[in-house]
Amino acid sequence: MSPQQTTTIALPPSTRLAREILAVDGQVPEGVLRAEIDASWRRSLDHGVGVHSQHDLGLAPVANLDLLLANNRLLLDAATAELDYLSGHQGQDALIILANADATILAVEGPADVVRHSTEAGIVPGTRWSEAECGTNALGTALVEARTVQIDCGEHFLERLSDYSCTSVPIHCPQGDLFGVLDLTRQGPLGRLQDRTALLALAVSQIEGKLFNNSYPQQIVLAFHSRRQYLGSPWQGLLALGLDGRILAASNQACQLLGSQREALLGQRCDSLLGMRLEQWLARVQPGSVESTETAKGGFFYKALQVPQRPLSVVVPAARAPRQSTQQPDLERLGAGNSRHARALRMARQGLANGLPVVLLGETGSGKEVVARALHQDSARAGKPFVAVNCAAIPEGLIESELFGYREGAFTGSRRGGMIGRLQQAHGGTLFLDEVGDMPLALQARLLRVLQERKVAPLGAGQEQDLDIALICATHRDLKAQVQSQQFREDLFYRIHGISVQLPALREREDLPALVRSLLDRLGGQGVELSSELSALFAGYHWPGNIRQLEMTLRLLLAMREAGEQELGLDHLPDNLLDELRDSAQPPSTRMRDSQSVLIRQALERHAGNVTAAAEALGISRATLYRKLKQTPP
Numbered sequence: 001m002s003p004q005q006t007t008t009i010a011l012p013p014s015t016r017l018a019r020e021i022l023a024v025d026g027q028v029p030e031g032v033l034r035a036e037i038d039a040s041w042r043r044s045l046d047h048g049v050g051v052h053s054q055h056d057l058g059l060a061p062v063a064n065l066d067l068l069l070a071n072n073r074l075l076l077d078a079a080t081a082e083l084d085y086l087s088g089h090q091g092q093d094a095l096i097i098l099a100n101a102d103a104t105i106l107a108v109e110g111p112a113d114v115v116r117h118s119t120e121a122g123i124v125p126g127t128r129w130s131e132a133e134c135g136t137n138a139l140g141t142a143l144v145e146a147r148t149v150q151i152d153c154g155e156h157f158l159e160r161l162s163d164y165s166c167t168s169v170p171i172h173c174p175q176g177d178l179f180g181v182l183d184l185t186r187q188g189p190l191g192r193l194q195d196r197t198a199l200l201a202l203a204v205s206q207i208e209g210k211l212f213n214n215s216y217p218q219q220i221v222l223a224f225h226s227r228r229q230y231l232g233s234p235w236q237g238l239l240a241l242g243l244d245g246r247i248l249a250a251s252n253q254a255c256q257l258l259g260s261q262r263e264a265l266l267g268q269r270c271d272s273l274l275g276m277r278l279e280q281w282l283a284r285v286q287p288g289s290v291e292s293t294e295t296a297k298g299g300f301f302y303k304a305l306q307v308p309q310r311p312l313s314v315v316v317p318a319a320r321a322p323r324q325s326t327q328q329p330d331l332e333r334l335g336a337g338n339s340r341h342a343r344a345l346r347m348a349r350q351g352l353a354n355g356l357p358v359v360l361l362g363e364t365g366s367g368k369e370v371v372a373r374a375l376h377q378d379s380a381r382a383g384k385p386f387v388a389v390n391c392a393a394i395p396e397g398l399i400e401s402e403l404f405g406y407r408e409g410a411f412t413g414s415r416r417g418g419m420i421g422r423l424q425q426a427h428g429g430t431l432f433l434d435e436v437g438d439m440p441l442a443l444q445a446r447l448l449r450v451l452q453e454r455k456v457a458p459l460g461a462g463q464e465q466d467l468d469i470a471l472i473c474a475t476h477r478d479l480k481a482q483v484q485s486q487q488f489r490e491d492l493f494y495r496i497h498g499i500s501v502q503l504p505a506l507r508e509r510e511d512l513p514a515l516v517r518s519l520l521d522r523l524g525g526q527g528v529e530l531s532s533e534l535s536a537l538f539a540g541y542h543w544p545g546n547i548r549q550l551e552m553t554l555r556l557l558l559a560m561r562e563a564g565e566q567e568l569g570l571d572h573l574p575d576n577l578l579d580e581l582r583d584s585a586q587p588p589s590t591r592m593r594d595s596q597s598v599l600i601r602q603a604l605e606r607h608a609g610n611v612t613a614a615a616e617a618l619g620i621s622r623a624t625l626y627r628k629l630k631q632t633p634p
Contacts, residue, residue: 148200167183182200245279506547
């Protein structure tokens with residue numbers, strides 16, 4: 001399964017022989033193909049798929065596609081960040097594909113030209129790549145096998161796909177059922193893909209963790225493993241716990257680690273796993289901190305991925321005060337090592353406390369949502385909802401219903417009983433509009449009225465309801481330039497632009513070692529250090545994916561570590577990532593100076609040479625901009 005039919009790849013002798021025998025005898029030969037490919041080819045024959053079939057997949061009508069995306073919103077929301085990261089770091093010929101449990105494609109990401117060509121092969125949202133319809137392919141076969149599947153050149157059942165290789169990793173929901181699949185497809189032999197499997201597995205682990213959090217927003221989500229270094233890896237177990245201490249959901253890995261069937265775990269109290277009653281544990285636990293315990297099942301390390309604050313004040317009243325007192329240092333740590341950034345965060349906190357909206361500016365992956373959550377947790381609304389909406393990730397036809405909700409029967413395909421919009425979900429708390437610069441113009445007008453009137457009406461409803469929210473927006477775009485080009489409403493710009501915070505790109509930060517230390521501790525790598533060689537490569541790398549890329553890289557390093565290892569080095573990196581770090585390495589001072597030079601030139605070009613406007617867009621003073629201009633080579 002892949003987009004471009006450009007070059008012919010020499011097929012392995014085994015698959016070439018199997019195709020020749022299949023063409024003559026109409027049967028799959030015994031003992032020629034790998035066992036899993038042999039079984040899949042036989043299933044493909046039983047389904048009546050023709051080897052030479054061009055198989056007209058046909059695209060789903062737009063209305064059905066919108067409904068498909070709406071019905072799979074939970075999976076799409078959980079996978080968006082991982083799709084963004086993987087698509088930017090898997091080469092110039094790779095596609096990253098997300099499909100649901102029916103093998104129907106929900107999203108396709110990758111270089112623009114590769115995505116464009118993929119349409120010709122039917123690799124577009126709304127098409128179904130089940131094994132029964134398309135024969136052996138990584139998406140469909142992984143769902144049939146319920147495990148990671150790699151398809152090498154020639155191993156697809158359809159001969160027209162022989163030049164391509166794919167790797168697919170299944171995604172499971174909190175109840176353990178197959179929920180979807182994540183796939184990497186590209187032209188060429190499988191050998192080039194094998195070192196990517198670990199990255200795909202890590203991404204799926206992240207997605208499954210988010211599915212747990214999103215499925216149980218008012219419950220406790222716990223990660224655990226018998227070996228500390230596997231916390232944060234695809235091999236950690238996940239449990240969702242009710243505030244009465246009973247297990248509500250368990251991942252497949254959790255069942256394996258505990259040696260129990262899921263049915264036997266659900267409904268049980270977790271006291272034996274935690275080593276104490278849940279009330280005692282809640283009184284001392286901090287989200288992200290690693291604890292250990294001895295149980296009848298053996299010793300385990302565990303950490304809380306999610307501890308809802310509002311219910312905790314009822315279950316353990318005494319825990320509320322100390323937990324709130326820890327919030328301010330968390331926000332302050334985000335600005336550690338950069339006094340100007342720390343000052344901007346303090347001003348944002350003060351502005352939000354006084355009803356002013358906050359705009360976070362920065363590149364993709366620079367931690368805008370992390371800052372937004374920290375601001376919310378440090379506010380008087382900390383115990384209320386924090387609702388995040390990615391305006392760039394929701395299809396234009398759905399974003400209005402997502403934000404405002406709708407009454408039953410408001411439009412064809414609407415959910416029975418209607419849906420509460422994100423605005424109403426955030427009532428009393430904080431609404432975070434990520435990538436607000438990508439919001440459609442027509443919707444900007446309606447949002448402006450809501451922000452002015454502080455009232456909202458779902459689609460199909462006549463009566464408006466009061467709305468009480470704190471507003472934080474974020475974008476990687478230059479909103480002022482968008483206003484000038486009439487891509488963003490000027491009145492909405494001034495409505496949301498109360499306090500502006502420019503988040504530095506990772507390549508511009510001077511606190512990389514401290515940030516690495518903080519991320520390692522949060523990922524369960526306390527006491528683990530980077531080797532001097534790896535630290536030097538990190539310092540010279542340009543980090544196009546920013547903090548998100550750094551975190552994924554550290555997760556990969558920790559997952560590759562052997563038991564007892566306390567130093568992460570070059571041997572823990574797959575070859576492709578090591579080559580990327582080495583190729584991009586340059587002295588940190590040169591790296592920062594070059595990146596600053598590019599940013600300054602771009603800002604001045606966007607603002608027609610207006611130094612004041614360019615300095616404001618960059619989040620620096622005019623004096624600083626003039627000084628950097630003098631340092632910048634012509």
